[in-house]
Amino acid sequence: MKVKALTLALLLAATAGYAQQQTANRYEQYLPIIEKGTLAQKDSLAKALLAEVKGYKTEADYRTTINILRSLDKENEMVTVENIAKKKYPKGAITRDVFITDVFYNAGTSTEKEKAYSELIKKWPVKNFSEEPLTYDYVLANLAQSFANDGNAPKAVHYLGEMKERFWRGNGYIPVGQILLKASDTTTAAPLLKTAMDDSYYYLTLPEEQKDNKARFASMGYASSMSAYVNILVAQKKYAEALEYIENALKAAPEQADGLAMVYYKSLMGTGRKLEAYNILTKLYAKGQFAVENDLKRLYTELNGSVQGYEQFNASLKAELTQNIRDHIKEMATFRPAPNFELLNLKGEKVSLASLKGKVVVLDFWATWCQPCVRSFPGMKAAQESYANDKDVQFLFMNTWERDKNYKENVVSFITKNNYPFEVLYDDQKDPQTGKVMAAQYGVNGIPAKFIIDKEGNIRYFLTGSTSNVDYIKLEMKELIEAAKKPYKG
Structure with a gap:
């Protein structure tokens, strides 16, 4: 959650005001070291930041340094700065954020979360942080989803109603609406999904000169909210009403046609077209x-x-x-030696790339919190199963960029729960010279990221992004693997 908060904070920096802009600028200043620095450079930067902490005049200075240290993977130094800031600003945002992470998000039940939320708004009232409503909206969305999963729709709706940021509230409304739909509570789900759809449509249809980062972020949820709401109309056989929404959507956002295709088909059939x-x-x-x-x-x-x-x-x-x-x-073709690795699998056994020479290896870098990664897994499972009898092909799923201290248990739980027959390796061993995990050594800037390595140990293809289309993934992997089996022709 800290990572998500930082990412969104930087995303919105251009529209948030001078203080946030300064924070983003200071973070950008150190990006070369964060992304490409050696271990010695990162250690030196962390040491320099710790030395200057005593001279900080504002809480914003502490927050920026904490974010930089987090990105440098300097957990101990980050905690040191957090503790200094908490002591200096007990009613400040840093202390509040630590409470949210350590107390609210670690609460096991909805009742415990609700109690933590009550303590949060009592100690750190929303009115004292009027420039940061999104922080509280994260919490409210999580609390609402927890109650929805419990089957307590009234409380879920109540806490959704407390959210302040219109551009972001669909991220709370849509998951709750989908949970309620699965529980057959269409009556409660429909208005939530319609609200999310209407919000996204509003931002999507703004004049181009008014589309800031918030508007662009909000409009990305249009296809999912539209599809969910229109599916309700189709289930109720309100085909004409559904078509009106869909065709308006396709005029405003033709690029979202794929996401609306199935519900569009059903609506056309329902009206005889x-x-x-x-x-x-x-x-x-x-x-x-x-x-x-x-x-x-x-x-x-x-x-x-x-x-x-x-x-x-x-x-x-x-x-x-x-x-x-x-x-x-x-377009994905490349040719370069694949960095070697020796990492542990879920059983604690060592697996190295060198030991797989003579095989085509598919590396899939992923994380449990990465929804695009998870969305592609049914397709990757189908692709792996199609090569189950091919001893010359090996799939490896490189778990990377996990932030929770108990990430290993989370990974095992996730793989077991979903019955994925994957060979998972923990990408948590840092290179002693650069301090980088394998994802960084492979040049990964975003996940999911997949590499197809030929029998001689050369990267032949590199692709990012994902789709939930199982059949497409299966076909794409087949073409990539079969191409990598052939000798490189330059």
């Missing part, structure tokens, strides 16, 4: 969404009067997809 629905399915299938095949075949037969020609049509769509993937992976 079958040819348009067929065109939607064709595009989905051509992008690797093979789960729609039964609907596509049925609609093809209905529109053409028979099933004749369908197999050739189907094959042409798959051929088009395969060629698109082959063209796409050319």
Whole structure:
């Protein structure tokens, strides 16, 4: 949670005011050392920051230094500065943030969280931190989700109603709405999802000159909130109403068409616009969404009067997809020696890249808190299973950038709970010269990040980002792996 708070703080620095801008500028000053410095340089910077702490005049100076030390992975030094600041500013933001992290987020039950929240707003009232409503909105969203998971919809809705930042509240409303939908509480979920959808639409349709970082952040949630709300309308057979929302959305944000495609198809079918629905399915299938095949075949037969020609049509769509993937992976091609590693797996056994020479190795850098990473895992599982009998291919899932002290237990719990048959390695061993974990040595700047390494130990492909499309991931991995099996031609 500290990492998320820092990231968002820097994201919004340009719109937050002079103090926050200074903080961002001071952090930026040390980015070269944070990102590319040697271990000696990082140690020297940490030492210099500790030496200057005594001269700080504002709490903001302490906060910036804490964030820098966190990014340098100087946990002990960071705690030292935190303790000094807590003593100097017992009613300040740093002490409050430590309370939120150590007490609120570590509370086990909703009742305990609620008690911690009451203590939070009593000791650190919102009115005393009017420039930081987002900090409290994080807490409120978490508390609301906890009550929603308990089945206590009234309390969940109550705490969502306390949120202040319109641009961000969808991040609380959407998860709670989805939890309530799973519990079949459509009555409570629908207005929450509609509010999130309306908020996103408002920011999405602002004049370009008014779109600041907040507006851009808010508009990113439009497809998910829209899809969830319109699915409710479709389930209620309110197809015309659903179509009106969708078609307005596609005019305002045509780039979100993929995220709305399935609900658009259902709405078109519900209003009898079958040819348009067929065109939607064709595009989905051509992008690797093979789960729609039964609907596509049925609609093809209905529109053409028979099933004749369908197999050739189907094959042409798959051929088009395969060629698109082959063209796409050319953009990911590279050629350089893969840094060697020797890391521990979940059983405490050592696994090295050198021991896998002669195999094509797929490295997937991920973290338990990384939603795009988790979203891609069903597809990666399908890809791994398709190579289960190929002794020349090895998948390794490199768990990295975890922040919790008990990260190993969290990783084991996550993998076990989801029944993933992955070989997971802990990327927590730092290079003695640079102080970098393997993710940094591979040049990873964001996760998920995947590397395809050939049998000679060379990186042949590097890709970032994710999709939840299982079939597409499976096809893409096949093309990458099979290409890496072939000799490098330069």
